[in-house]
Amino acid sequence: MALVKLQTENFRNLSSAPVSFSPSFNLLFGENGSGKTSVLEAIGYLGLGRSFRVSRHQAVVTHAQQRLTVFGGLDQGLTADSRLVSEPGQLVHRLGFARDTTQKETLLRVDGEAVKNLSALARHLPVSVIDPGVFEIVAGGPGKRRQFLDWSVFHVEPSFAGVWQQCQRVTSQRNQTLRNGRLDDGLLRVWDNQYTQLADRLTEARSAAFGLFQEAFNSLVAEVEAPWVEGMKMDFYPGWDTNLPLAEVLVSHREQELRMGHTLYGPNRADIKLRFQGRPVAETFSRGQQKTLVILMKIAQGMVLSRLGKQVTFLLDDINAELDVGHRSMLARKLHELRCQVFITSIEAPRPDELWQGTKPDYRMFHVEHGKLTEE
Numbered sequence: 001m002a003l004v005k006l007q008t009e010n011f012r013n014l015s016s017a018p019v020s021f022s023p024s025f026n027l028l029f030g031e032n033g034s035g036k037t038s039v040l041e042a043i044g045y046l047g048l049g050r051s052f053r054v055s056r057h058q059a060v061v062t063h064a065q066q067r068l069t070v071f072g073g074l075d076q077g078l079t080a081d082s083r084l085v086s087e088p089g090q091l092v093h094r095l096g097f098a099r100d101t102t103q104k105e106t107l108l109r110v111d112g113e114a115v116k117n118l119s120a121l122a123r124h125l126p127v128s129v130i131d132p133g134v135f136e137i138v139a140g141g142p143g144k145r146r147q148f149l150d151w152s153v154f155h156v157e158p159s160f161a162g163v164w165q166q167c168q169r170v171t172s173q174r175n176q177t178l179r180n181g182r183l184d185d186g187l188l189r190v191w192d193n194q195y196t197q198l199a200d201r202l203t204e205a206r207s208a209a210f211g212l213f214q215e216a217f218n219s220l221v222a223e224v225e226a227p228w229v230e231g232m233k234m235d236f237y238p239g240w241d242t243n244l245p246l247a248e249v250l251v252s253h254r255e256q257e258l259r260m261g262h263t264l265y266g267p268n269r270a271d272i273k274l275r276f277q278g279r280p281v282a283e284t285f286s287r288g289q290q291k292t293l294v295i296l297m298k299i300a301q302g303m304v305l306s307r308l309g310k311q312v313t314f315l316l317d318d319i320n321a322e323l324d325v326g327h328r329s330m331l332a333r334k335l336h337e338l339r340c341q342v343f344i345t346s347i348e349a350p351r352p353d354e355l356w357q358g359t360k361p362d363y364r365m366f367h368v369e370h371g372k373l374t375e376e
Contacts, residue, residue, distance in 0.1 A: 001093065001124060002311055002341040003043060005073030010065040012038040013371035022364040023077050023311075025336070026343045027350040030368035036345040038371065040129075040315040043343065046072040046095045047127025047313060049118035058101045066102040071095070074124060077311040078339040095121050119154070119161040126155050126310055130298055130331075131317035137297065138290045139282050142271035149236075149272055152301055153209040155310065160205045167198040171268055179261040188254075195266060196246045202267040203238045209304075210236040210272070216307070217300035220334075224296065228289055231277045239269035295327060299334045306338045313341040320346045329355055336361045349376075 002023030008014045013035050028036045041051045041060065051060050061068040073091040096109035108115045110124070128151070136144045153160045174191040177184055214234060221229050240249045249265050250257070257264050274281040274293070281293065302312045314335055319328055332355040335342050344350065349367075352360055365376040 001074040002077040003046065003072050003125060003313055004075045005071075005091065006039070006042060007071045008042050009067075009069040010062040011042050011068050011070060012060055012062060014038050014042065015370075015372040017372065019366075019373050021341075021343075022362055023075060023341055024339075024361045025332075025341075025363035027352075027363060027365040028343065028345045028368050028373070029347065029349050029365075031347065034368045035371040035373075036368045037317050039368065039373070040317050040343055040345060042070050043072070043313065043315060044127055044129065045070045045097050047122050047125040048129075049097070049122065052129045052131065052133075052315075057099045061099070061101050067098065067100045069096070069098045071097075072125065077341065093124050095124060097121065117161070122154070123158070126305055126312045127315060128298060128301060128312055129315045129317070130295070130319065131315070132322050134298070135290055135294050135322070137294050138274060138285070142269065145272040145274075146270050148297070148301075149206060149210060149213075149270070152213055152304060153205050155305055156209045156212065156308065157205045160202075163198060163201050163205070167195070167202055167267060170194045170198060171263055171266075175262045178257055178263070183254075183258060192247060192250050195263075196250070199239075199246050199267045203270070206238070206267070206270060207236055212304045212307075213300055216303035217297065220296055220300050220303065224292075226289075226292065228276055228285065232281065232293075233273075233275045235273045235275075237271045237273050239267050239271070240265040291323065291327065295323075295331055299331070299338070302335065302338045302340055306340070311339060311341060314343070316342060316344045318345055318347075320348070325354060329357065332356060 002021075004021050004023055005018060006021065007016065007018040009016050019039075028039060030036050037053065041053060044050070044052050051057075054060065057068070072095040074093040074095065075090055076092055094109075094111050096107070098107040099105070108118065108121055110120055115121070137148050150160075150164065154164075170191060174188070174195055177187050177191060217234065240246055244252075246266055253265060276284045281290065285293065298314075302314070305312050316331070319331070323331070332342070332344075336356065350365065352363065366373040367376055368374075
């Protein structure tokens, strides 16, 4: 499915007028501060439930207002031959997100019905962001790569979100027990038992999704002429040494965890290990090589969902500042082949001939000024 209608109220500086988009490519350009990234943020709210730029809803709501609203209309998207499968304007789902920043209340709707969890929205609109911060997937800590992996797991395995939330709650309770300053062995055994059961379910789901991702990534890099391809290894690390059951690991490291006051082993420490000739790629790859790797990883994610019959909506924010013409062209071509919906922002007016050397996809171009989109 693809987002073809968007309307916001009190969202940064965006106009409240509804906008229609292409289920294929949408090119947005305008000066800094014009509202380009705000459009992508609003779309992100429907697929992620939050901004990909800031952590607080208050930073997004229009000045002097307390409630923001984002509405999105989805159509069926594109078929395998890149043709529309529904008539233009024919919506199959309607998504709504509202947040009262004073009362700190969130209202979510799917097709007019209230839903409790953000996963109910996100399931309909898989949103993947490529912005300057995305390169932290390689250069940053394990948390960035864990988020990257869990995005895939969520869209591959429907039950993952509920198990993940349960595990977060149990981990929090276990950490609180560890911080009490005295050993409550009986209570810790209770939390250990729940934690290890949930850990096994999370790890199984993550391992399966990682296998699909790795298969897609390997087929993709086979097309890339890069000297680092042969020497790079990518492995899933579940968060502990699996030569021992997690329950035994927790018991054997009890004193260490009590000293630190939090859980040190398990799914909360999972990672994707990226190495080149045995060393972390963050230490061995140049900035350009890291960018190429992240782009290929993002494309591989799209390939996994495409094979499952899902259309991913990619938000490419200010990629001209981070990617050269060759990388931009590769990214646009691959996402076109995968029948993804794509939103691209830039300061200068985009040049379609630069993005696609051959057959161009159906695309719409918008000039953004003072929060208003005008189709070119």
